[in-house]
Amino acid sequence: MADSNPLLSSPNSEAPQLEQQHLPSLDSTIEKCIGGFSGAQFFQAFLVSLAWFFDAQQTFISVFTDxxxxxxxxxxxLTNSTTSTESCNSATSDICLLPRDSWDxxxxxxxxxxxxxxxxxxxxxVTGLPASAFFMGCLxxxxxxxxLADSSFGRKNMLFLSCLIMALSTLFTSVFSTNIWIYSGFRFVGGFGRATIGTCALVLSTELVGKRWRSQVGxxxxxxxxxxxxxxxxxxYANRGSSWRYLYIWNSFPTLFYSVVVxxxxSESPRWLFVRGRKEDAIATLKNISQISNINQNMSFSSLTFEQETWNVDLYSTMKILVEKxxxxxxxxxxxxIGFGIGMVYYxxxxxxGNLDFDLYLSVTLNALSELPASLMTFFLVGKLNRKSSLMFFTILSGICSIMSVLTGQIIIxxxxxxxxxxxxxxxxxxxxNILLIFTIELFPTCVRNSAVAMVRQALVLGGVFSPVLAAAGRGDGVVSYGVFGMVIGCFGFFVVCLPETKGRAICDTMGEEEHRDKNIASCKDHRYAGIDV
Structure with missing residues (x-):
């Protein structure tokens, strides 16, 4: 398994001398402190991951309210003439061609x-505007x-602020929405606040545990x-027949309570605290989350040494680094x-x-249930799956089945x-x-990881921005919606060939550390091609 230290150099005099060994990485240093998976770590990881529960409700609530x-x-x-009632037939008439007072x-x-x-x-x-406004707000x-989670705010504070904004906007949506434009405006604000919840929850939960449990916690x-x-x-279903506003109210108060709990x-990520130079706070967090499993550990927290990032982190410096490197x-x-293609299908x-000739409550339930085996399969097999091959397989399979659902409806009915x-x-x-998000975490070091994951989620959301319009345009035969979904995810999945495999690799914490490891890996490959033992 690759790590952040230089690979063993060859005794062969023909092999070039590799770079000097770096200081221990932050990942390996914290690993010594955290050790096994303690009850405190599980409690923290669960609290952070619970944000996903409320995030899902807000993401798909418009399926029912709209x-x-x-x-x-x-x-x-009717008190009018009977001609209007005689022209009304609930089986054959188009309500858009009838007087509004002739039907209910x-x-x-x-x-x-x-x-x-x-x-x-x-x-x-117009009908797809609220959902599109929500995803545009997310974008x-x-x-x-x-x-902000990588720079001034940190993971915890950003998670708290995002949940609070989402909860308040949800409550205001139910109270103050008097027309489609105000309603869409509140949905935009809700999407704006919700944008970083999944990113912060994923990154923070995985940075609170050791590398053995990182994928499972994710x-x-x-x-x-x-x-x-x-x-x-x-x-x-419990709210059927009642106002759509109640559904927003039922979602707002639990999210408000959760924001207070957060x-x-x-606890804040010890990795982020170390990278930001807040060593004492990081040590206090490590003591807190490792107190059950490693209370008698022999190492001294005050003697921690590791390679630190040298560039100054400000508001958008992480994005600048990601673009310049x-x-x-x-x-x-x-x-x-890849995220854009997946997002168009996922959202x-x-x-x-609603375009399918199938009960809406049952079809949404079946779709939600299908996420469970997907998550469980990722949970149990993520340690065994190659990131690149598995990602390509599932994107192509999704594209083929999406197109087949259209052909089935057209031909077989x-x-x-x-x-x-x-x-x-x-x-x-x-x-x-699921695999893409874990893959992204492993591809980027700690100092820019939150921003990288956030940008991937932005690509997912960008696919979601187009989804409501395509869903509305595909009413009837579904060709425009499901056909486009399948083509996009199938084609964009091939971008995985541009990425390195990360299965089994330790994650890095600084840009220099990542570059140092890549140079060592490339050097070893060159030596193997030249027939030099490394």
């Missing part, structure tokens, strides 16, 4: 934003807030995201391209489920087979999503 009611009836209590929804008008704001005959750009919020967040997604159809009970920019461009498919292909495609996209 759904188009499908059942309506002719109004038999089967459910109360406030059960959906579409019916309450009278958008049933509006175009796809802009990620660009504005992405580097997958814990994916499982909780699935549970949050799965809770939505249950909440929406502020008072979650050719190897970092190449990696970032590739993972963002688009649940939004397009068999609902069960169509939903089956859709579920396999969504399951593959979920698995690819």
């Amino acid at each position: 759904s188009l009611p499908k059942s309506w009836h002719c109004n038999s209590q 929804w089967d459910f109360p008008i406030h059960t959906s934003t579409i019916s309450e704001f009278s958008l049933e005959c509006s175009g796809s750009l 802009i919020g990620g660009l504005v807030l992405a580097t 997958v814990m967040g994916f499982v909780l995201f699935t549970l949050g997604f799965l809770s939505l159809p249950a909440m929406a 502020y008072f009970f979650v 050719k190897w970092a920019f190449r990696r970032l461009s590739a993972v963002m391209a 688009g498919m649940p939004l397009a489920l 068999w609902t069960r087979l169509q939903i089956g292909f859709e579920l396999v495609s969504f399951f593959s996209a979920c698995t690819a999503f």
Whole structure:
């Protein structure tokens, strides 16, 4: 397994002398302190990962609140002339061609934003505006807030602030939304605040544990995201017939309470504290999270030495470094391209489920359930899976099944087979999503890791920005939505060939350390090609 120290040099005099050995990496130094997986570490990792639960609810809540009611009836209590009632037929008539007073929804008008704001005959750009505004807020919020977790705010404070903004905007959405424009504005603010939740939760939880448990703890967040997604159809089904505003209220108060818990009970990443020069705070955090498993450890916390980053970290310096370093920019461009393709399917498919001839509550539940085996498979197999080959396999499989779901609906017209292909495609996209985030964590050092993961999530969200419009445009045959989804994720998955394999590698903490290791690996490969033993 590769690490941050130089590889053993060859005794052969023909081999060039490798660089001098660096100081121990921060990763290896903290590993000595953390050791096994203690109860304190599990508690911290669980609290941080719980943010994914509320994140999932906000991401997919519009599937139910903004759904188009499908059942309506002719109004038999008209006081006008009977000609309008005679022209109304709930089986064959188009409500957009009927007088508004000649028909009514089967459910109360406030059960959906579409019916309450009278958008049933509006175009796809208007009906898809709230969901698109949410993802646009995620995109802009990620660009504005992405580097704060690496620079001045830190992982914990950024997680707290993001959850608080999301919770308050959710509450204000339910209280103050009087039309589609105000509603879309609050959804934009919610997306803006929510933008960094998944990034901070993933990075912080993995930086609080040793490398043996890093992947498993990362997958814990994916499982909780699935549970949050799965809770939505249950909440929406219990809320059927009631106002869509209640669904937002039920989501806002638990998130507010969780924000308080994060502020008072979650610890900051010791790795980030060390990189920022706050050695005493980092040592205190290490003592706190390692007190159960290593209370009698022989090493002295005050004697920790490690290689530190030399460049000055300010608000956007992490993004500057990622762009200026050719190897970092190449990696970032590739993972963002893959993320765009995955995001279009991951966010688009649940939004397009209303286009299928299938019960909405059941189809959303099945999609949420498909995330669970994807997370569990990643949890148990992430240590054995090659990142590159598995990522390419699942993106191609998702693309093929997405296209097949369209062909099945067009040719066979068999609902069960169509939903089956859709579920396999969504399951593959979920698995690819999980692997991509873990892959990104391993590709970049600590000093820029949060920003790199944030940019990948921005690429995922960018795919989500186009998804509501494609979902609305694909009503009827689904060719525009599922066909485009499949082509995009299948093609963009091939960018994985531009990335190095990271399975089994120790992660680095500084840019210099990452470059030093890459040089050693490249040097050893050159020696092997030349027939020199290294």
